[in-house]
Amino acid sequence: MKYLDEFGNPVLARRLVEQIHAVTTRSWAMMEVCGGQTHSIIRHGIDQLLPDGVEMIHGPGCPVCVTPLEIIDKALAIAAQPGVIFCSFGDMLRVPGSGQDLFGVKSAGGDVRVVYSPLDALKIARENPSRQVVFFGIGFETTAPANAMTVYQAKRLGVTNFSLLVSHVLVPPAIAAIMESPVCRVQAFLAAGHVCSVMGTREYPPIAEKYRVPIVVTGFEPLDILEGIRRTVVQLESGRHEVENAYPRAVRDEGNPAAMEMLRDVFEVTDRTWRGIGMIPNSGWRLSPKYREFDAEHRFAVTDIHTSESPLCRSGEVLQGLIKPHQCSAFGKQCTPRNPLGATMVSSEGACAAYYAYRRLDLVQLS
Numbered sequence: 001m002k003y004l005d006e007f008g009n010p011v012l013a014r015r016l017v018e019q020i021h022a023v024t025t026r027s028w029a030m031m032e033v034c035g036g037q038t039h040s041i042i043r044h045g046i047d048q049l050l051p052d053g054v055e056m057i058h059g060p061g062c063p064v065c066v067t068p069l070e071i072i073d074k075a076l077a078i079a080a081q082p083g084v085i086f087c088s089f090g091d092m093l094r095v096p097g098s099g100q101d102l103f104g105v106k107s108a109g110g111d112v113r114v115v116y117s118p119l120d121a122l123k124i125a126r127e128n129p130s131r132q133v134v135f136f137g138i139g140f141e142t143t144a145p146a147n148a149m150t151v152y153q154a155k156r157l158g159v160t161n162f163s164l165l166v167s168h169v170l171v172p173p174a175i176a177a178i179m180e181s182p183v184c185r186v187q188a189f190l191a192a193g194h195v196c197s198v199m200g201t202r203e204y205p206p207i208a209e210k211y212r213v214p215i216v217v218t219g220f221e222p223l224d225i226l227e228g229i230r231r232t233v234v235q236l237e238s239g240r241h242e243v244e245n246a247y248p249r250a251v252r253d254e255g256n257p258a259a260m261e262m263l264r265d266v267f268e269v270t271d272r273t274w275r276g277i278g279m280i281p282n283s284g285w286r287l288s289p290k291y292r293e294f295d296a297e298h299r300f301a302v303t304d305i306h307t308s309e310s311p312l313c314r315s316g317e318v319l320q321g322l323i324k325p326h327q328c329s330a331f332g333k334q335c336t337p338r339n340p341l342g343a344t345m346v347s348s349e350g351a352c353a354a355y356y357a358y359r360r361l362d363l364v365q366l367s
């Protein structure tokens with residue numbers, strides 16, 4: 001596949017690995033923020049090719065994983081209401097809430113539908129004017145523009161039976177929160193390329209400067225990640241802490257101005273709780289007052305939510321890079337993708353799911 005296969009070229013990959021080894025003189029710990037990058041690293045064994053002491057810490061950039069339990073429970077309560085059509089991307093259906101998941105609501109008779117775009121949910125709303133249609137709008141800066149566009153279109157078309165259950169989160173405040181943590185070990189970041197393709201890179205220099213950490217905008221294919229790591233190690237070894245763009249085929253410094261304008265119109269910044277991590281100030285978006293009528297939380301006013309996490313699940317520590325997934329005692333035992341105790345095991349971008357898919361046989365042999 002042109003433009004994709006070439007970023008998995010083994011000869012070039014070997015060359016980059018050699019360059020990383022050649023430049024490394026000591027131990028370094030760097031965090032890949034995005035869960036998609038985590039999966040690529042674990043799937044291709046990139047972390048196992050690095051020099052001893054160069055550690056990849058897996059970050060909180062899995063949108064499904066960090067969606068707060070309270071919002072999941074609200075989604076379950078709304079989806080169970082008669083007359084509601086609850087639409088979501090498929091990866092949210094098996095995310096455990098306090099008592100069940102959206103599949104459980106569906107099997108109990110709720111009208112829960114998997115869609116591939118928020119615009120599909122808007123179409124369902126227009127086709128079913130007597131029903132309330134809700135789309136579960138979660139994710140980082142990457143998925144937010146499509147959700148913003150859908151709400152904008154709903155308002156423009158006068159669709160009154162559509163609403164969005166919003167739980168958007170923002171990467172730069174999360175990076176700052178990680179660096180503020182007293183137990184932080186992260187010395188550099190691979191920033192998520194797709195987030196920067198929307199938002200650009202201009203939010204990052206103040207963070208790099210304040211915390212004296214290199215931030216390298218990185219893509220998702222093996223060569224992208226190796227090049228991101230190589231540039232990061234070069235900066236660390238030379239004592240620099242700059243923002244570099246190692247993903248120029250998708251990212252421009254200014255980002256996508258049209259998408260950012262749509263985001264500014266539809267959303268406003270708010271404090272947001274991240275599942276397993278806690279509240280991070282100014283780390284999320286909610287609908288702005290101009291679009292508040294499309295906010296499912298206001299429309300359905302679900303209250304009386306009492307959240308309860310599995311006492312075994314350590315996904316908060318996984319998401320903050322404090323432990324690796326297999327260091328959780330439930331990994332592969334009480335917790336599997338078929339029987340997940342936490343969202344990090346069920347999401348296609350979750351670190352626990354990555355270790356289960358690509359490492360569990362190695363880990364079993366080691367134990």
Ligand code: SF4
Nearest residue numbers: 314315328335342352
């Ligand atoms: S392995 Fe399961 S129980 Fe353990 S942290 Fe991951 S999701 Fe939670």
